[in-house]
Amino acid sequence: MGKKNKGKRQKTKPIPRPAPKPAPDAPAALGAPAVSKTRPASIHIAAPQAARPLELLSFDVFQRFSAFHRIVGMLNAGKGASILDVGGYPGALTDSLLTAFPDFKMTILDKPVCNRPDYVSGSADALPFQDGKFDIVISSDTLEHIPPERRAVAIVEMLRVSRRWIILGAPFQSPCASFVEESINTLHQKCFGKPNQWLAEHISNVLPDLEETQAILEMGGAAVGILPNGSSLSWFIMESAQILMEVLPMLSPIKPALNLGFNRFWAADDDAEPAYRHILVADKAGHPPVAPDVPAADEKAVLQKLRALNELVLSMAEQMLGLLSDPAAISPIIVTRYIRQMEEIIAFQEKEERRLREAMERQEVYLSRLRKSFLYRLLNKLGLM
Incomplete structure (x- = not known):
């Protein structure tokens, strides 16, 4: 696994502020997507x-x-x-x-x-x-x-x-970034x-x-x-959810x-x-x-939440893997999913059938009008049709 993580929270140096009158080519203020309502x-x-x-x-x-x-x-x-x-x-x-x-x-x-x-x-x-x-x-x-x-x-x-x-x-x-990476890697190992x-x-x-x-x-x-x-909290939740879905x-x-x-x-x-x-x-x-x-x-409080969530996720993974190993338990789920897929396929085919039928009806109407037109009757009489 390599050397141990330092385990302490990283404190960044204060970010210096620009002078009141920055140079014309100075960059605009940096911001998260929802932070500024008056962004350039x-x-x-x-x-x-x-x-x-x-x-x-x-x-x-x-x-x-x-x-x-x-x-x-x-x-x-x-x-x-x-x-x-x-x-x-x-x-x-x-x-x-x-x-x-x-x-x-x-x-x-x-x-x-x-x-x-x-x-x-x-x-x-x-x-x-x-x-x-x-x-x-x-x-x-x-x-x-x-x-x-x-x-x-x-x-x-x-x-x-x-x-x-x-x-x-x-x-x-x-502490949080290291914990979520190690936890998700463990979950991945457990599931796959x-x-x-x-x-x-x-x-x-x-x-x-x-x-x-x-x-x-x-x-x-x-x-x-x-x-x-x-x-870190959202990253852990989303990564866990996607692994469990797989x-x-x-x-x-x-x-x-x-x-x-x-x-x-x-x-x-x-x-x-x-x-x-x-x-x-x-x-x-x-x-x-x-x-x-x-x-x-409060990184300690967030880390506490992450630990609790990790226990829940691992428990869910255990239950799901156990379900997959029990044919009697998983069979109804697979059958239900199969029936739902068949229903979706049938619904799509019925929709396509209606679309094709309507297209054919429109073509019949168009041909009927065409046969009644003067030009069609003239060409037909001259034997050109």
Whole structure:
């Protein structure tokens, strides 16, 4: 599992506020989706077609991507801005940003080989680009997958190739973040007989340290703002629910609706402490981004809730797995689901039959009118029909 977590709550340094009269190119105030009712128009995603695909993503990806959309939009980088996505394979975040900001020039860097024209194979701790090559360097949930001894070098490399901004998001060490990852990984092991690939790597590597990451960026001359992204409590509830839905196959179709509901109605107010993930926004020009005032949370109380929920979830998993191993108990559920599926198929076929019948009736009416027309009768009389 790697070395033990520090176990203490990470306290971030106070985020400096901008001068009363910031430079014209200073970024707008950073904020969570529902924090500010007077946000500049530039904060909103310009292309409406980008919002729908975002909503349809899993809740965890939606929270990350939508936060990066908002932050990139607030930086006012200008038309044709260049962005490097470190660890962005296979390009989902890049494609999402290009939908919202089609004028941006995106480059992806990651280890796997990929034949995209905007993709470069390489390592985060040895970026194959010249100094200041990109206006913005972004990295979403990549730092925790880099071995601890190489993380500082990777951050310094991001600073080097960025002309101005670095946006770095990841789950960082905290009692709650570590607890929910270990608990979900245990639940995954219990339900599917193997650990979650990504969480196992997080646990093995040990999550990065938020204060250390901030310090490295500041030593590189950047002003840093820190945003919470997704509460640990919500992350645990949603991950648990999705695993339990996969245990019973008949519940799996509900997962997209669960994610969509969260993304539409819950996520906007969910960037709260104790957060599962934090996003650091660093500006090498020295204009500190203004982070929203997030109320301090009683992490011990939240951790107590998480422990109680974890016991409940594990108990539910036991019951569901026991149900699946008992043919007499599971048979009525499977039969009921099968009957429901058959009813849905029959209803669809009946609907299609009505649609085709109505289309044929419309064609008959049209042909009847056509046969009565002067032109039809004339052509028919001349033997041309």
